[in-house]
Amino acid sequence: MKKIINNPNDVVSEMLEGFARGNPKIIYFPEFAVISRKEKKRKVGLVSGGGSGHEPAHAGYVGKGMLDAAVAGNVFSSPGPDRIIKGIKEANNGEGVLLIIKNYAGDIMNFELAKELAEMEDVQIEYVIVKDDVAVPDSTYSTGRRGIAGTVFVHKIAGAKAEAGGTLEEVKKVAQQTIDNIRSMGMSMSPCILPNVGKPAFELAENIMEIGMGIHGEPGVEKTEIGNASKIAEVLTNRILEDMDFIGSEVALMVNGLGGTPLMELYILNNEVSKILDSKNIKIHRTFVGNYMTSLEMSGASVTLLKLNDELKELLDAPSDAPSFHV
């Protein structure tokens, strides 16, 4: 297995330790797999998390103007409620806590349970569920659409609102509005390898890609011959545009790599997607190209569009010092 790891069972704890080293602005709680902001401030606290293997999600988004705590599960596996409660406690500064959950059954179960348990200790908690992936209506691990790269925009915008002093109700409202305005669609060309399995999670023949594959290797829409970048951009973007009317709007665009795809290819894909948006009178306010929500070493990419209004734009553009998101 071609990985830079030690014992496959230790990848999450060693990764978090490696993340924490050299990040003076965070605190790492090894027994809970929680990363939290060191600086405390009286404001709404934001917590997200989920299975590991999607780095820099979610620890890389802990920082001023984004998350207050990130909770890691094992690879592709939801964190238990005890870990999430620790994240909630670290994020709680007396103004309530918002949980940002990707729509997977395990995450919802564990985050909801943690919410109930934390409420018994009088923490005020709300949550939102991100379901931005237009590929499939239901999936292997979710009832309803999956939450993928668009989640990062929710972290950013809700984080900026909380930093600006929004109430829990206001932060939840803008987070939900962001979720309602996001659509994503991805494709993959080669599999990831789970460290404790040691073999590729699936196989795709040399000339085949899978459209709409999930970030855990879940089935997508179809396996098809690999097209060129122009064709891939068209397939992903059109699917998004068929799902929601973006014509005439201003958007934030994210071209996200799944882990094993080099930046060169993401820029080429961005070029093609941007040309399509230009041709359809969709104005790109800001572009994000890079690895934001990955799937270990899977190759492939996803496209995310967020429809903006004045408030969302201002919140997206607000400063943040999270290590893996830069405006």
Add this chain to the structure above:
Amino acid sequence: MKKIINNPNDVVSEMLEGFARGNPKIIYFPEFAVISRKEKKRKVGLVSGGGSGHEPAHAGYVGKGMLDAAVAGNVFSSPGPDRIIKGIKEANNGEGVLLIIKNYAGDIMNFELAKELAEMEDVQIEYVIVKDDVAVPDSTYSTGRRGIAGTVFVHKIAGAKAEAGGTLEEVKKVAQQTIDNIRSMGMSMSPCILPNVGKPAFELAENIMEIGMGIHGEPGVEKTEIGNASKIAEVLTNRILEDMDFIGSEVALMVNGLGGTPLMELYILNNEVSKILDSKNIKIHRTFVGNYMTSLEMSGASVTLLKLNDELKELLDAPSDAPSFHV
């Protein structure tokens, strides 16, 4: 070939176009494959570049406090002098221009030629040559050590000095001092595929890694069984420490991914390298983990140490708005 590209001959121009879209602070000159800063300021101009395939190097380092222009060649192929002259002209704001060249024969030939031609037009030009890779004394494409990921520290520190108003002589001096204080060492586990070749550039059996491989797939020191992260960290770090005395010093540490290695593994490697440095009384002032100098989709990583003094520390920590380097 599993790549998100169109015509393999167009990857560089389409990548630069995709980079330029969504980067309002830069100007792209398609006919010269040059990316330059939009904002002009009376200061020493910095130019770097080289073959493409190492993204985000070098375009991602154009910005305030770093490079003024980046010049791209074809994949793994030096840019011609006409392109470099264009980069020099764009970077020239009347205070002279410093060229930062990675030590490869093609780059040196073309940058030197461009320097001579630009000097005829009365531009004051100096250059420095980065040779940070301790793996091999000479290599396939270089007389003397190769320039690899440490180059990014030279961009940052020389860029900060220029931004602060240093003269050409001063900027060159601090760039050279940085070069003298940098050592890097890498390893690879799987090959890259050149777009216009379509086949892996080399082969490594399932259990084999190559220590000291270059960023163009050039031979390294030895092929050996893949060790765990702890062992890999030890091999890379010890080689660096044998080459230069870092004991008792403060350093900047870069754990650089070669393109196809996920962030999870880079953090695990960072953990191991940091532990070794701690144990040897080498103080880490700042840590950089990510894809800074890649080799298309090659998997593997390199470790870079930069020995700091007060001035280098201050320059490293100075602000920059280059899209791919964040302090």
